[in-house]
Amino acid sequence: MFQPAKSLDDALAAITDGCMVVVPREVSGVPMAATRALIRRGVKRLHLVALPTSSLQADLLIGAGCVATLETSAVSLGEFGPAPRFTAAVTAGAIKMMDATCPALHAALQAAEKGVPFMPLRGLIGSDVLKYRDDWKVIDSPFGNADPIVLLPAIRPDVALLHAPMADRFGNVWIGRQRELATMAHAAVKTIVTVEKIHDGNLLDDPVLAAGTLPGFYVESVAMAVRGAWPLPLPDYYAADAEHLAEYARMAATAEGFAEYLKRYVYDKRAA
Amino acid sequence: MSMTNARRDFSDEELLADVIARLIGDVRHVAVGNASPIPATAALLARERGNGRPYVSLLGSPKNTFWTDGARELFDCAGQGRIDVFFLSGGQIDGAGNVNLVSTGDYEHPKVRFPGSFGSAYLYYVVPKVILFRVEHSRRTLVPHVDFISAPGASEKNVYRPGGPVALVTNRCLFSFAKGRFTLASVHPGHTVAEVVENTGFDFDQPALVPETPAPSPATLKLMRETVAPQLAEVYPQFARQVFGVGISTPVS
Numbered sequence: 001m002f003q004p005a006k007s008l009d010d011a012l013a014a015i016t017d018g019c020m021v022v023v024p025r026e027v028s029g030v031p032m033a034a035t036r037a038l039i040r041r042g043v044k045r046l047h048l049v050a051l052p053t054s055s056l057q058a059d060l061l062i063g064a065g066c067v068a069t070l071e072t073s074a075v076s077l078g079e080f081g082p083a084p085r086f087t088a089a090v091t092a093g094a095i096k097m098m099d100a101t102c103p104a105l106h107a108a109l110q111a112a113e114k115g116v117p118f119m120p121l122r123g124l125i126g127s128d129v130l131k132y133r134d135d136w137k138v139i140d141s142p143f144g145n146a147d148p149i150v151l152l153p154a155i156r157p158d159v160a161l162l163h164a165p166m167a168d169r170f171g172n173v174w175i176g177r178q179r180e181l182a183t184m185a186h187a188a189v190k191t192i193v194t195v196e197k198i199h200d201g202n203l204l205d206d207p208v209l210a211a212g213t214l215p216g217f218y219v220e221s222v223a224m225a226v227r228g229a230w231p232l233p234l235p236d237y238y239a240a241d242a243e244h245l246a247e248y249a250r251m252a253a254t255a256e257g258f259a260e261y262l263k264r265y266v267y268d269k270r271a272a
Numbered sequence: 273m274s275m276t277n278a279r280r281d282f283s284d285e286e287l288l289a290d291v292i293a294r295l296i297g298d299v300r301h302v303a304v305g306n307a308s309p310i311p312a313t314a315a316l317l318a319r320e321r322g323n324g325r326p327y328v329s330l331l332g333s334p335k336n337t338f339w340t341d342g343a344r345e346l347f348d349c350a351g352q353g354r355i356d357v358f359f360l361s362g363g364q365i366d367g368a369g370n371v372n373l374v375s376t377g378d379y380e381h382p383k384v385r386f387p388g389s390f391g392s393a394y395l396y397y398v399v400p401k402v403i404l405f406r407v408e409h410s411r412r413t414l415v416p417h418v419d420f421i422s423a424p425g426a427s428e429k430n431v432y433r434p435g436g437p438v439a440l441v442t443n444r445c446l447f448s449f450a451k452g453r454f455t456l457a458s459v460h461p462g463h464t465v466a467e468v469v470e471n472t473g474f475d476f477d478q479p480a481l482v483p484e485t486p487a488p489s490p491a492t493l494k495l496m497r498e499t500v501a502p503q504l505a506e507v508y509p510q511f512a513r514q515v516f517g518v519g520i521s522t523p524v525s
Protein backbone atom coordinates (compact mmCIF):
# COMPACT_ATOMS: atom_id res chain seq x y z
CA MET A 1 0.00 0.00 0.00
CA PHE A 2 1.04 3.61 -0.62
CA GLN A 3 2.87 5.08 2.36
CA PRO A 4 3.00 8.78 3.16
CA ALA A 5 6.62 9.93 3.25
CA LYS A 6 8.39 9.73 6.60
CA SER A 7 9.42 13.34 6.33
CA LEU A 8 9.09 16.32 4.03
CA ASP A 9 12.74 15.94 3.05
CA ASP A 10 12.17 12.30 2.09
CA ALA A 11 9.20 13.28 -0.04
CA LEU A 12 11.30 15.84 -1.90
CA ALA A 13 14.15 13.44 -2.75
CA ALA A 14 13.13 13.26 -6.43
CA ILE A 15 13.83 16.97 -6.86
CA THR A 16 17.50 16.82 -7.68
CA ASP A 17 19.88 19.52 -8.96
CA GLY A 18 19.05 20.54 -12.52
CA CYS A 19 15.47 19.18 -12.40
CA MET A 20 12.59 20.75 -14.28
CA VAL A 21 9.95 21.45 -11.63
CA VAL A 22 6.47 22.82 -12.29
CA VAL A 23 4.71 24.76 -9.52
CA PRO A 24 1.26 26.34 -9.37
CA ARG A 25 0.01 29.90 -9.09
CA GLU A 26 -0.92 31.47 -5.78
CA VAL A 27 -4.62 30.62 -5.63
CA SER A 28 -4.03 26.92 -6.28
CA GLY A 29 -2.06 26.09 -3.15
CA VAL A 30 1.65 26.81 -3.34
CA PRO A 31 3.90 24.32 -1.54
CA MET A 32 5.81 26.85 0.58
CA ALA A 33 6.92 24.49 3.38
CA ALA A 34 8.39 22.25 0.67
CA THR A 35 10.02 25.28 -0.95
CA ARG A 36 11.74 26.20 2.31
CA ALA A 37 12.89 22.57 2.70
CA LEU A 38 14.40 22.64 -0.80
CA ILE A 39 16.26 25.86 0.00
CA ARG A 40 17.59 24.37 3.25
CA ARG A 41 18.81 21.35 1.29
CA GLY A 42 20.51 23.70 -1.17
CA VAL A 43 18.99 22.43 -4.41
CA LYS A 44 20.68 24.00 -7.46
CA ARG A 45 20.09 24.83 -11.14
CA LEU A 46 16.35 24.20 -11.16
CA HIS A 47 14.41 24.85 -14.33
CA LEU A 48 11.37 26.30 -12.63
CA VAL A 49 8.11 26.37 -14.56
CA ALA A 50 5.54 28.52 -12.75
CA LEU A 51 2.04 27.75 -14.05
CA PRO A 52 1.32 30.33 -15.19
CA THR A 53 2.71 32.90 -12.71
CA SER A 54 4.41 32.95 -9.32
CA SER A 55 4.89 35.19 -6.35
CA LEU A 56 6.83 34.52 -3.15
CA GLN A 57 7.81 30.98 -4.12
CA ALA A 58 9.77 31.89 -7.27
CA ASP A 59 11.24 34.96 -5.57
CA LEU A 60 12.54 32.92 -2.64
CA LEU A 61 13.98 30.13 -4.81
CA ILE A 62 15.67 32.66 -7.12
CA GLY A 63 17.04 34.74 -4.24
CA ALA A 64 18.41 31.61 -2.57
CA GLY A 65 20.30 30.67 -5.74
CA CYS A 66 18.26 27.53 -6.54
CA VAL A 67 17.11 28.52 -10.03
CA ALA A 68 19.03 28.51 -13.33
CA THR A 69 16.06 28.92 -15.67
CA LEU A 70 12.66 30.45 -15.05
CA GLU A 71 9.80 29.78 -17.43
CA THR A 72 6.68 31.75 -16.56
CA SER A 73 4.33 34.58 -17.52
CA ALA A 74 4.96 36.84 -14.55
CA VAL A 75 6.44 37.04 -11.07
CA SER A 76 5.22 39.67 -8.62
CA LEU A 77 4.15 39.99 -5.02
CA GLY A 78 0.79 41.35 -6.15
CA GLU A 79 -0.45 44.01 -3.77
CA PHE A 80 2.91 43.92 -2.01
CA GLY A 81 4.73 45.14 -5.10
CA PRO A 82 7.40 43.77 -7.42
CA ALA A 83 9.16 40.50 -6.57
CA PRO A 84 12.52 41.98 -5.55
CA ARG A 85 14.83 38.97 -5.93
CA PHE A 86 13.32 38.02 -9.28
CA THR A 87 13.76 41.60 -10.49
CA ALA A 88 17.35 41.76 -9.25
CA ALA A 89 18.26 38.40 -10.81
CA VAL A 90 16.79 39.26 -14.22
CA THR A 91 18.39 42.70 -14.39
CA ALA A 92 21.74 41.19 -13.33
CA GLY A 93 21.39 38.39 -15.92
CA ALA A 94 21.76 35.82 -13.12
CA ILE A 95 19.01 33.52 -14.42
CA LYS A 96 17.88 32.46 -17.86
CA MET A 97 14.44 33.89 -18.44
CA MET A 98 11.90 32.18 -20.69
CA ASP A 99 9.09 34.73 -20.83
CA ALA A 100 5.75 33.18 -21.73
CA THR A 101 2.09 34.08 -21.65
CA CYS A 102 -0.34 32.30 -19.32
CA PRO A 103 -2.32 30.22 -21.85
CA ALA A 104 0.91 29.12 -23.56
CA LEU A 105 2.07 27.40 -20.37
CA HIS A 106 -1.32 25.77 -19.83
CA ALA A 107 -1.36 24.59 -23.44
CA ALA A 108 2.22 23.27 -23.43
CA LEU A 109 1.49 21.20 -20.31
CA GLN A 110 -1.73 19.97 -21.91
CA ALA A 111 0.37 18.75 -24.85
CA ALA A 112 2.49 16.70 -22.44
CA GLU A 113 -0.70 15.50 -20.77
CA LYS A 114 -1.89 14.13 -24.10
CA GLY A 115 1.51 12.76 -25.08
CA VAL A 116 1.60 14.89 -28.24
CA PRO A 117 4.68 16.93 -29.26
CA PHE A 118 3.07 20.37 -29.44
CA MET A 119 -0.08 22.42 -29.05
CA PRO A 120 -1.25 25.30 -31.25
CA LEU A 121 -2.28 28.62 -29.68
CA ARG A 122 -3.88 31.82 -30.96
CA GLY A 123 -2.39 35.23 -30.21
CA LEU A 124 1.37 35.81 -29.84
CA ILE A 125 2.13 36.65 -33.50
CA GLY A 126 3.80 40.07 -33.71
CA SER A 127 4.73 40.09 -30.02
CA ASP A 128 8.26 40.15 -28.63
CA VAL A 129 7.23 37.27 -26.36
CA LEU A 130 7.23 35.11 -29.48
CA LYS A 131 10.32 36.83 -30.91
CA TYR A 132 12.48 35.76 -27.96
CA ARG A 133 11.20 32.16 -27.86
CA ASP A 134 13.35 30.21 -30.31
CA ASP A 135 11.56 27.03 -29.22
CA TRP A 136 8.15 28.27 -30.45
CA LYS A 137 7.25 28.08 -34.14
CA VAL A 138 4.72 29.69 -36.46
CA ILE A 139 3.10 27.61 -39.19
CA ASP A 140 0.25 28.15 -41.58
CA SER A 141 -2.67 26.20 -40.21
CA PRO A 142 -3.02 23.09 -42.39
CA PHE A 143 -6.79 23.54 -42.01
CA GLY A 144 -6.88 27.23 -42.85
CA ASN A 145 -6.25 29.55 -45.74
CA ALA A 146 -3.09 31.57 -45.02
CA ASP A 147 -3.91 31.37 -41.29
CA PRO A 148 -0.65 31.59 -39.31
CA ILE A 149 -0.69 30.00 -35.86
CA VAL A 150 1.91 29.42 -33.13
CA LEU A 151 2.99 25.92 -32.08
CA LEU A 152 4.31 25.38 -28.57
CA PRO A 153 6.40 22.32 -27.76
CA ALA A 154 5.09 20.15 -24.93
CA ILE A 155 6.49 20.88 -21.47
CA ARG A 156 7.20 17.61 -19.68
CA PRO A 157 8.54 18.48 -16.22
CA ASP A 158 10.57 16.02 -14.20
CA VAL A 159 8.50 16.85 -11.14
CA ALA A 160 5.20 18.57 -10.35
CA LEU A 161 5.27 19.98 -6.82
CA LEU A 162 1.98 21.02 -5.25
CA HIS A 163 0.17 21.57 -1.97
CA ALA A 164 -3.39 20.37 -1.43
CA PRO A 165 -5.96 20.20 1.37
CA MET A 166 -5.80 16.42 1.86
CA ALA A 167 -4.66 13.03 0.67
CA ASP A 168 -5.71 9.52 1.65
CA ARG A 169 -3.58 6.48 2.49
CA PHE A 170 -3.79 5.32 -1.13
CA GLY A 171 -1.92 8.37 -2.42
CA ASN A 172 -5.07 9.97 -3.84
CA VAL A 173 -4.97 13.73 -3.41
CA TRP A 174 -8.00 15.99 -3.15
CA ILE A 175 -7.41 19.13 -5.22
CA GLY A 176 -11.01 20.37 -5.48
CA ARG A 177 -11.59 22.72 -8.38
CA GLN A 178 -7.89 23.57 -8.84
CA ARG A 179 -7.80 21.45 -11.96
CA GLU A 180 -4.50 22.83 -13.23
CA LEU A 181 -2.92 20.79 -10.46
CA ALA A 182 -4.17 17.67 -12.26
CA THR A 183 -2.76 18.95 -15.56
CA MET A 184 0.60 19.51 -13.85
CA ALA A 185 0.57 15.99 -12.43
CA HIS A 186 -0.52 14.38 -15.70
CA ALA A 187 2.22 16.23 -17.58
CA ALA A 188 5.08 15.59 -15.15
CA VAL A 189 7.10 12.40 -14.82
CA LYS A 190 6.68 12.44 -11.03
CA THR A 191 4.37 14.33 -8.70
CA ILE A 192 5.17 15.32 -5.13
CA VAL A 193 2.39 16.61 -2.92
CA THR A 194 2.26 18.17 0.52
CA VAL A 195 -1.09 18.15 2.32
CA GLU A 196 -2.79 19.69 5.30
CA LYS A 197 -4.17 16.38 6.51
CA ILE A 198 -4.62 12.67 5.80
CA HIS A 199 -8.20 11.67 4.97
CA ASP A 200 -9.50 8.46 6.52
CA GLY A 201 -10.83 6.14 3.85
CA ASN A 202 -10.45 6.26 0.08
CA LEU A 203 -11.17 9.58 -1.68
CA LEU A 204 -12.22 7.72 -4.81
CA ASP A 205 -15.01 5.86 -2.96
CA ASP A 206 -17.11 9.02 -2.62
CA PRO A 207 -18.26 10.31 -6.04
CA VAL A 208 -18.43 13.88 -4.76
CA LEU A 209 -14.84 13.83 -3.53
CA ALA A 210 -13.65 11.67 -6.44
CA ALA A 211 -14.52 14.43 -8.93
CA GLY A 212 -11.96 16.69 -7.27
CA THR A 213 -9.35 14.00 -6.72
CA LEU A 214 -5.98 13.52 -8.37
CA PRO A 215 -5.59 9.72 -8.44
CA GLY A 216 -2.67 8.25 -6.51
CA PHE A 217 -1.62 6.57 -9.75
CA TYR A 218 0.12 9.83 -10.69
CA VAL A 219 1.57 10.56 -7.26
CA GLU A 220 5.15 9.71 -6.30
CA SER A 221 5.07 10.90 -2.72
CA VAL A 222 2.89 12.70 -0.19
CA ALA A 223 4.09 14.47 2.93
CA MET A 224 2.19 16.20 5.68
CA ALA A 225 2.76 19.95 5.91
CA VAL A 226 0.24 21.67 8.13
CA ARG A 227 -0.24 25.26 6.92
CA GLY A 228 2.10 24.16 4.14
CA ALA A 229 1.20 27.11 1.90
CA TRP A 230 2.01 29.72 4.57
CA PRO A 231 2.47 32.65 4.23
CA LEU A 232 0.54 32.27 0.97
CA PRO A 233 -3.13 31.32 1.11
CA LEU A 234 -4.76 27.94 0.68
CA PRO A 235 -8.06 29.11 -0.78
CA ASP A 236 -11.16 27.95 1.10
CA TYR A 237 -8.88 26.96 4.04
CA TYR A 238 -6.77 29.91 5.10
CA ALA A 239 -5.94 33.40 3.91
CA ALA A 240 -2.56 34.89 3.05
CA ASP A 241 -0.50 36.22 5.96
CA ALA A 242 -0.52 39.82 4.75
CA GLU A 243 1.65 41.09 7.56
CA HIS A 244 4.34 38.54 6.81
CA LEU A 245 4.23 39.23 3.06
CA ALA A 246 4.65 42.94 3.73
CA GLU A 247 7.63 42.10 5.94
CA TYR A 248 9.07 39.94 3.18
CA ALA A 249 8.66 42.73 0.62
CA ARG A 250 10.52 45.10 2.95
CA MET A 251 13.33 42.69 3.84
CA ALA A 252 13.87 41.24 0.35
CA ALA A 253 14.29 44.73 -1.13
CA THR A 254 18.04 44.38 -0.44
CA ALA A 255 20.37 41.38 -0.70
CA GLU A 256 21.30 41.80 2.99
CA GLY A 257 17.67 41.96 4.09
CA PHE A 258 16.90 38.88 2.02
CA ALA A 259 19.77 36.97 3.64
CA GLU A 260 18.37 37.92 7.02
CA TYR A 261 14.91 36.74 5.93
CA LEU A 262 16.31 33.35 4.89
CA LYS A 263 18.12 33.05 8.18
CA ARG A 264 15.05 33.93 10.21
CA TYR A 265 12.26 32.16 8.30
CA VAL A 266 13.87 29.44 6.20
CA TYR A 267 17.04 28.10 7.82
CA ASP A 268 15.57 28.32 11.30
CA LYS A 269 13.16 25.40 10.93
CA ARG A 270 11.14 26.33 13.98
CA ALA A 271 9.90 29.46 12.27
CA ALA A 272 8.88 27.56 9.16
CA MET B 273 -2.40 57.32 -3.82
CA SER B 274 -6.02 57.91 -2.96
CA MET B 275 -6.27 61.63 -3.59
CA THR B 276 -9.54 63.18 -2.60
CA ASN B 277 -9.62 66.65 -4.02
CA ALA B 278 -10.85 69.26 -1.56
CA ARG B 279 -13.26 70.67 -4.16
CA ARG B 280 -14.94 67.35 -4.85
CA ASP B 281 -16.34 64.44 -2.97
CA PHE B 282 -14.83 61.53 -4.89
CA SER B 283 -11.36 60.04 -5.27
CA ASP B 284 -9.40 59.47 -8.48
CA GLU B 285 -10.01 55.75 -8.14
CA GLU B 286 -13.78 56.25 -7.92
CA LEU B 287 -13.78 58.49 -10.99
CA LEU B 288 -11.70 56.00 -12.99
CA ALA B 289 -13.87 53.06 -11.94
CA ASP B 290 -16.97 54.99 -13.04
CA VAL B 291 -15.36 55.81 -16.41
CA ILE B 292 -14.40 52.18 -16.94
CA ALA B 293 -17.85 50.91 -15.90
CA ARG B 294 -19.37 53.08 -18.67
CA LEU B 295 -16.87 51.72 -21.19
CA ILE B 296 -17.82 48.15 -20.29
CA GLY B 297 -21.32 48.75 -21.62
CA ASP B 298 -23.96 46.06 -21.94
CA VAL B 299 -22.09 42.77 -22.37
CA ARG B 300 -22.35 39.20 -21.11
CA HIS B 301 -18.95 38.54 -19.54
CA VAL B 302 -16.21 40.80 -18.15
CA ALA B 303 -12.97 39.28 -16.91
CA VAL B 304 -10.40 41.10 -14.79
CA GLY B 305 -6.79 39.95 -14.53
CA ASN B 306 -4.20 40.19 -11.79
CA ALA B 307 -3.25 43.43 -10.05
CA SER B 308 -6.24 45.34 -11.46
CA PRO B 309 -8.19 46.77 -8.52
CA ILE B 310 -9.71 49.73 -10.40
CA PRO B 311 -11.02 47.60 -13.30
CA ALA B 312 -12.28 45.12 -10.70
CA THR B 313 -14.18 47.94 -8.99
CA ALA B 314 -15.63 48.96 -12.36
CA ALA B 315 -16.67 45.43 -13.29
CA LEU B 316 -18.40 44.89 -9.94
CA LEU B 317 -20.09 48.29 -10.30
CA ALA B 318 -21.33 47.32 -13.78
CA ARG B 319 -22.69 44.06 -12.34
CA GLU B 320 -24.54 45.89 -9.56
CA ARG B 321 -26.06 48.34 -12.02
CA GLY B 322 -27.06 45.50 -14.35
CA ASN B 323 -28.65 43.41 -11.59
CA GLY B 324 -26.20 40.58 -12.09
CA ARG B 325 -25.35 41.14 -15.76
CA PRO B 326 -22.53 40.92 -16.86
CA TYR B 327 -20.90 37.84 -15.42
CA VAL B 328 -17.76 39.11 -13.71
CA SER B 329 -14.68 36.92 -13.39
CA LEU B 330 -12.00 38.33 -11.09
CA LEU B 331 -8.76 36.38 -11.28
CA GLY B 332 -7.61 35.44 -7.80
CA SER B 333 -11.11 35.63 -6.32
CA PRO B 334 -12.67 32.23 -5.57
CA LYS B 335 -16.03 33.99 -4.94
CA ASN B 336 -15.95 35.78 -8.28
CA THR B 337 -14.82 33.06 -10.66
CA PHE B 338 -16.97 30.19 -11.87
CA TRP B 339 -14.06 28.17 -13.30
CA THR B 340 -14.10 24.49 -12.44
CA ASP B 341 -11.64 23.37 -15.10
CA GLY B 342 -8.57 25.15 -13.79
CA ALA B 343 -7.06 28.48 -14.76
CA ARG B 344 -6.97 27.48 -18.41
CA GLU B 345 -10.76 27.79 -18.55
CA LEU B 346 -10.43 31.60 -18.66
CA PHE B 347 -8.23 31.40 -21.73
CA ASP B 348 -10.33 28.69 -23.36
CA CYS B 349 -13.42 30.87 -22.79
CA ALA B 350 -11.64 33.85 -24.33
CA GLY B 351 -10.44 31.83 -27.30
CA GLN B 352 -14.04 30.89 -28.07
CA GLY B 353 -15.25 34.49 -27.79
CA ARG B 354 -17.00 33.93 -24.45
CA ILE B 355 -15.26 36.90 -22.82
CA ASP B 356 -16.38 40.31 -24.07
CA VAL B 357 -14.25 42.71 -22.03
CA PHE B 358 -10.78 42.46 -20.49
CA PHE B 359 -8.29 44.97 -19.09
CA LEU B 360 -4.59 45.40 -19.66
CA SER B 361 -2.03 47.76 -18.25
CA GLY B 362 1.64 48.17 -19.00
CA GLY B 363 4.89 49.49 -17.67
CA GLN B 364 4.87 51.24 -21.04
CA ILE B 365 2.03 51.83 -23.52
CA ASP B 366 2.66 53.47 -26.88
CA GLY B 367 0.60 55.38 -29.43
CA ALA B 368 -0.01 52.28 -31.54
CA GLY B 369 -1.59 50.55 -28.54
CA ASN B 370 1.39 48.25 -27.96
CA VAL B 371 1.77 47.25 -24.31
CA ASN B 372 4.99 46.35 -22.49
CA LEU B 373 4.74 44.33 -19.31
CA VAL B 374 8.27 42.90 -19.47
CA SER B 375 11.16 45.35 -19.34
CA THR B 376 12.76 48.59 -20.47
CA GLY B 377 16.07 48.81 -22.28
CA ASP B 378 17.45 45.78 -24.09
CA TYR B 379 15.44 42.62 -23.29
CA GLU B 380 18.54 40.58 -22.55
CA HIS B 381 20.08 43.34 -20.39
CA PRO B 382 17.06 45.17 -19.01
CA LYS B 383 17.23 48.49 -17.19
CA VAL B 384 13.95 47.89 -15.41
CA ARG B 385 12.21 44.54 -15.19
CA PHE B 386 8.42 44.36 -14.79
CA PRO B 387 6.58 41.21 -13.60
CA GLY B 388 5.91 39.78 -17.08
CA SER B 389 3.33 39.56 -19.85
CA PHE B 390 0.67 37.54 -17.94
CA GLY B 391 -2.09 36.62 -20.43
CA SER B 392 -1.70 39.75 -22.56
CA ALA B 393 0.04 38.11 -25.52
CA TYR B 394 -3.11 36.07 -26.05
CA LEU B 395 -6.08 37.94 -24.56
CA TYR B 396 -5.31 41.20 -26.42
CA TYR B 397 -5.91 39.29 -29.65
CA VAL B 398 -9.07 37.41 -28.78
CA VAL B 399 -11.14 39.62 -26.43
CA PRO B 400 -13.22 42.06 -28.53
CA LYS B 401 -13.08 44.98 -26.08
CA VAL B 402 -9.80 45.45 -24.27
CA ILE B 403 -9.69 48.52 -22.04
CA LEU B 404 -6.19 49.76 -21.30
CA PHE B 405 -5.62 51.46 -17.98
CA ARG B 406 -2.55 53.07 -16.54
CA VAL B 407 -3.13 55.33 -13.56
CA GLU B 408 0.24 57.05 -13.89
CA HIS B 409 -0.09 59.25 -16.97
CA SER B 410 3.45 60.42 -17.74
CA ARG B 411 6.06 60.41 -20.48
CA ARG B 412 7.66 57.52 -18.59
CA THR B 413 4.58 55.29 -19.04
CA LEU B 414 3.00 56.65 -22.27
CA VAL B 415 5.90 56.44 -24.69
CA PRO B 416 6.47 56.88 -28.45
CA HIS B 417 7.48 53.21 -28.83
CA VAL B 418 7.51 50.48 -26.18
CA ASP B 419 10.86 48.76 -25.55
CA PHE B 420 9.24 45.31 -25.54
CA ILE B 421 5.95 44.34 -27.18
CA SER B 422 4.16 42.03 -24.76
CA ALA B 423 1.16 42.35 -27.03
CA PRO B 424 0.72 44.54 -30.13
CA GLY B 425 -2.13 47.03 -30.55
CA ALA B 426 -2.83 45.79 -34.06
CA SER B 427 -1.88 42.84 -36.26
CA GLU B 428 -1.26 42.06 -39.91
CA LYS B 429 -4.44 41.38 -41.88
CA ASN B 430 -3.97 37.63 -42.07
CA VAL B 431 -3.46 37.19 -38.31
CA TYR B 432 -6.49 35.96 -36.37
CA ARG B 433 -7.43 39.04 -34.39
CA PRO B 434 -11.05 39.47 -33.31
CA GLY B 435 -9.88 41.49 -30.29
CA GLY B 436 -7.89 44.55 -29.36
CA PRO B 437 -7.86 47.92 -27.61
CA VAL B 438 -10.87 50.25 -27.51
CA ALA B 439 -9.75 52.82 -24.92
CA LEU B 440 -7.03 53.94 -22.52
CA VAL B 441 -7.92 55.32 -19.10
CA THR B 442 -5.35 57.27 -17.05
CA ASN B 443 -5.42 59.52 -14.01
CA ARG B 444 -5.68 62.54 -16.32
CA CYS B 445 -7.96 61.53 -19.18
CA LEU B 446 -9.78 59.02 -21.35
CA PHE B 447 -8.49 58.17 -24.84
CA SER B 448 -10.50 56.17 -27.34
CA PHE B 449 -8.65 53.89 -29.77
CA ALA B 450 -9.54 53.20 -33.39
CA LYS B 451 -7.64 52.54 -36.62
CA GLY B 452 -4.32 52.21 -34.83
CA ARG B 453 -4.43 55.60 -33.03
CA PHE B 454 -5.58 57.15 -29.80
CA THR B 455 -8.01 60.10 -29.71
CA LEU B 456 -8.47 62.23 -26.60
CA ALA B 457 -12.08 61.57 -25.61
CA SER B 458 -12.36 63.50 -22.33
CA VAL B 459 -10.20 65.14 -19.67
CA HIS B 460 -10.91 64.38 -16.03
CA PRO B 461 -12.10 67.16 -13.68
CA GLY B 462 -9.14 69.18 -12.40
CA HIS B 463 -6.95 68.35 -15.42
CA THR B 464 -6.38 70.16 -18.73
CA VAL B 465 -5.72 69.30 -22.37
CA ALA B 466 -2.39 71.14 -22.19
CA GLU B 467 -1.36 69.00 -19.25
CA VAL B 468 -2.35 65.82 -21.14
CA VAL B 469 -0.27 66.90 -24.16
CA GLU B 470 2.65 67.79 -21.89
CA ASN B 471 2.62 64.39 -20.16
CA THR B 472 1.99 62.10 -23.13
CA GLY B 473 4.97 60.67 -24.99
CA PHE B 474 3.01 59.64 -28.10
CA ASP B 475 1.03 61.59 -30.72
CA PHE B 476 -2.74 61.41 -30.54
CA ASP B 477 -5.75 63.02 -32.19
CA GLN B 478 -8.08 65.45 -30.46
CA PRO B 479 -11.34 67.17 -31.33
CA ALA B 480 -11.57 70.98 -31.35
CA LEU B 481 -13.43 70.89 -28.05
CA VAL B 482 -12.47 68.21 -25.56
CA PRO B 483 -15.23 67.46 -23.05
CA GLU B 484 -14.68 67.05 -19.33
CA THR B 485 -15.13 63.52 -17.97
CA PRO B 486 -18.42 63.48 -16.03
CA ALA B 487 -18.04 63.11 -12.28
CA PRO B 488 -19.53 60.00 -10.68
CA SER B 489 -23.10 60.59 -9.53
CA PRO B 490 -24.03 60.41 -5.84
CA ALA B 491 -25.92 57.16 -6.56
CA THR B 492 -22.82 55.65 -8.19
CA LEU B 493 -20.59 56.69 -5.31
CA LYS B 494 -23.04 55.19 -2.81
CA LEU B 495 -23.18 51.92 -4.75
CA MET B 496 -19.40 51.75 -5.03
CA ARG B 497 -18.74 52.53 -1.38
CA GLU B 498 -21.52 50.50 0.22
CA THR B 499 -22.02 47.52 -2.07
CA VAL B 500 -18.97 47.14 -4.31
CA ALA B 501 -16.18 47.90 -1.82
CA PRO B 502 -16.97 45.02 0.57
CA GLN B 503 -16.94 42.56 -2.37
CA LEU B 504 -13.66 44.01 -3.59
CA ALA B 505 -12.05 43.49 -0.19
CA GLU B 506 -11.99 39.72 -0.72
CA VAL B 507 -9.48 39.98 -3.56
CA TYR B 508 -7.93 43.45 -3.07
CA PRO B 509 -7.87 43.95 0.71
CA GLN B 510 -5.18 46.65 0.73
CA PHE B 511 -6.87 48.64 -2.02
CA ALA B 512 -10.32 48.32 -0.44
CA ARG B 513 -8.92 49.59 2.84
CA GLN B 514 -6.94 52.48 1.34
CA VAL B 515 -9.60 53.72 -1.08
CA PHE B 516 -12.86 52.79 0.64
CA GLY B 517 -11.79 52.21 4.23
CA VAL B 518 -13.32 48.75 4.05
CA GLY B 519 -11.91 45.57 5.60
CA ILE B 520 -13.00 41.96 5.74
CA SER B 521 -13.01 39.38 8.45
CA THR B 522 -10.75 36.54 7.38
CA PRO B 523 -12.27 33.07 7.62
CA VAL B 524 -9.88 30.54 9.14
CA SER B 525 -10.69 26.84 9.20
